[in-house]
Amino acid sequence: MYTGSCLCGAVRYEIHGDVDHATICWCTMCQKQHGAANGPYANVASSALRIVAGAAGITRYASSPGVERAFCSVCGANLTWQMAEHSSRIAVTLGTFDTPYEGLVTDELHTDSKPGWLP
Ligand SMILES: [Zn+2]
Numbered sequence: 001m002y003t004g005s006c007l008c009g010a011v012r013y014e015i016h017g018d019v020d021h022a023t024i025c026w027c028t029m030c031q032k033q034h035g036a037a038n039g040p041y042a043n044v045a046s047s048a049l050r051i052v053a054g055a056a057g058i059t060r061y062a063s064s065p066g067v068e069r070a071f072c073s074v075c076g077a078n079l080t081w082q083m084a085e086h087s088s089r090i091a092v093t094l095g096t097f098d099t100p101y102e103g104l105v106t107d108e109l110h111t112d113s114k115p116g117w118l119p
């Protein structure tokens with residue numbers, strides 16, 4: 001099991017299952033949402049993810065048709081990314097994990113929009 005939380009600690013979650021794979025998304029939408037070079041995600045079964053605190057404080061934003069991003073309404077920490085079309089899966093932001101993820105990122109998406117300012 002993995003546990004995770006947002007920056008302010010209001011939202012806490014548990015993942016009762018394995019991380020199927022981890023991805024880094026370099027798309028410009030992830031850059032905007034994360035305020036960073038990329039968005040790192042752990043792909044898990046939706047049924048494995050349980051919000052154990054602060055569910056009412058989660059804001060959901062449809063960043064494009066059929067795609068929903070969720071974040072803490074207080075601190076803005078990005079929590080999940082999900083496609084309605086594949087609702088049995090959900091991508092949880094690796095940066096909010098409290099249990100260290102021991103695996104490696106296996107997929108990089110939209111590498112064509114990697115920013116040029118990376119070291
Ligand atoms: Zn928060």
Ligand SMILES: [Zn+2]
Nearest residue numbers: 025026027030
């Ligand atoms: Zn992205």
